[in-house]
Amino acid sequence: MGYSRPLLFFILPIILGLHAPAIADDDDNGVCTLTADYCWSCSRTNETFNNGSIYERNLHTVLSSFSSNKTEINSGFYNYSLGQGSAKVNAMALCRGDVPLNDCHSCFDESISILLQNCTNKKQAIIWAQRCTVHYSNVSIFGVVEDDPVKFVPGPTNASNAEQFKLVLNPLLEILSEKAAAGNSTTKFAAGHALVPASKTIYAIVQCTPDLDRQDCSDCLKEATSDIRKCCEGKEGGRVLRPSCNLRFESNLFYDAASDSLVNLPGTQGNNTGNGTSNITTKVSPSSFLGLLLSLCLSSAYAFF
Structure with missing residues (x-):
C-alpha cells in the first residue's frame, strides 16, 4: 500500500508537532532552535494560502520533489517552479558545499518538515540549517539577490x-x-x-x-x-x-x-605558526639591489683609503 509523497508531507508536520524543536531565539527576522541547528523565517507579509488550494498542492509537490528526485540533485543545488499566476511556487534547496549528498538529502527532509510545521499557510519561507538551506516563495527567487530577511x-x-x-x-x-x-x-x-x-x-x-x-x-x-x-x-x-x-x-x-586549507593573508607566509610573529617577505627589484651593492662597495673603498 503506497502513499504519495505530497500526502506524506501533509502528515509529517503533524507527527513532528509532537517533537517540535525547542526555540531559543525569536525576533522579527526569524527563529532559531536552542543549538541554532535550524533557523527559519516565515513571510512577514499578509500573503497566505488556503488549505486545499492549488498553491498548497503545488507547494507540497515541489517540496516533496527535493526528496524524491535525489538522483537529480547531484551537485547539491536544486530549483523548481510549478503552477501559474498566483498559484505559482518557486523553490530552491542548497547543500552546504562540504556536506555529503546523503546527509544533505536528510537535511532537506528535516528542514521541509520544520517549515511546514512552523510557517503554516505562508506563501514565503526560508530555513537555514547547519547543512543545507531550503527556500520557497510565490515570487521569482532565481538569479535574484534577496536582502531580506537577514538572521x-x-x-x-x-x-x-x-x-x-x-x-x-x-x-x-x-x-x-x-x-x-x-x-x-x-x-x-x-x-x-x-x-x-x-x-x-x-x-x-x-x-x-x-x-x-x-x-x-x-x-x-x-x-x-x-x-x-x-x-x-x-x-x-x-x-x-x-x-x-x-x-x-x-x-x-x-x-x-x-x-579546509590555510589561507595566506597579505603580509604573511604559510609557515606562520601563530606564535605572535608574522613572516613578511620584502621584494627588492634588481635595480635597487645593484644600487645597494654599489653603495656598499663605495663605502668600503672610502673606509680603505
Whole structure:
C-alpha cells in the first residue's frame, strides 16, 4: 500500500508537532532552535494560502520533489517552479558545499518538515540549517539577490583580542568570498582558516546560491561581512544568514577537514605558526639591489683609503 509523497508531507508536520524543536531565539527576522541547528523565517507579509488550494498542492509537490528526485540533485543545488499566476511556487534547496549528498538529502527532509510545521499557510519561507538551506516563495527567487530577511547567530564566546581577531577575520572572509564568487553554476562555496598571532585559529566558510552571477555573489558576501559588526564583532564565532548567501566563522573546525586549507593573508607566509610573529617577505627589484651593492662597495673603498 503506497502513499504519495505530497500526502506524506501533509502528515509529517503533524507527527513532528509532537517533537517540535525547542526555540531559543525569536525576533522579527526569524527563529532559531536552542543549538541554532535550524533557523527559519516565515513571510512577514499578509500573503497566505488556503488549505486545499492549488498553491498548497503545488507547494507540497515541489517540496516533496527535493526528496524524491535525489538522483537529480547531484551537485547539491536544486530549483523548481510549478503552477501559474498566483498559484505559482518557486523553490530552491542548497547543500552546504562540504556536506555529503546523503546527509544533505536528510537535511532537506528535516528542514521541509520544520517549515511546514512552523510557517503554516505562508506563501514565503526560508530555513537555514547547519547543512543545507531550503527556500520557497510565490515570487521569482532565481538569479535574484534577496536582502531580506537577514538572521544573525552570534557565538557565545568573546575573542581574547578582538581587534587582532578582526584584522585577520576580515581579509580571510574577503579572500574566501572572491573564491566562492568565482565558482560555477552548481557550486559557489569556499572554506579555509587563518592564524591569529599569539591567539587562536579562525575557521570560516562562505556560500552563495549558485544561480547568482559572480558580481551578485561577491556583493552579497560583502554585505554579509559588513553585517558582522551588527551581531558578532568581538566574538570568536558567528553566522550571518541571508537568502542569497551566508557565512560562518568559528575558532574550531566545524566543517569537513577535506575542504579546509590555510589561507595566506597579505603580509604573511604559510609557515606562520601563530606564535605572535608574522613572516613578511620584502621584494627588492634588481635595480635597487645593484644600487645597494654599489653603495656598499663605495663605502668600503672610502673606509680603505
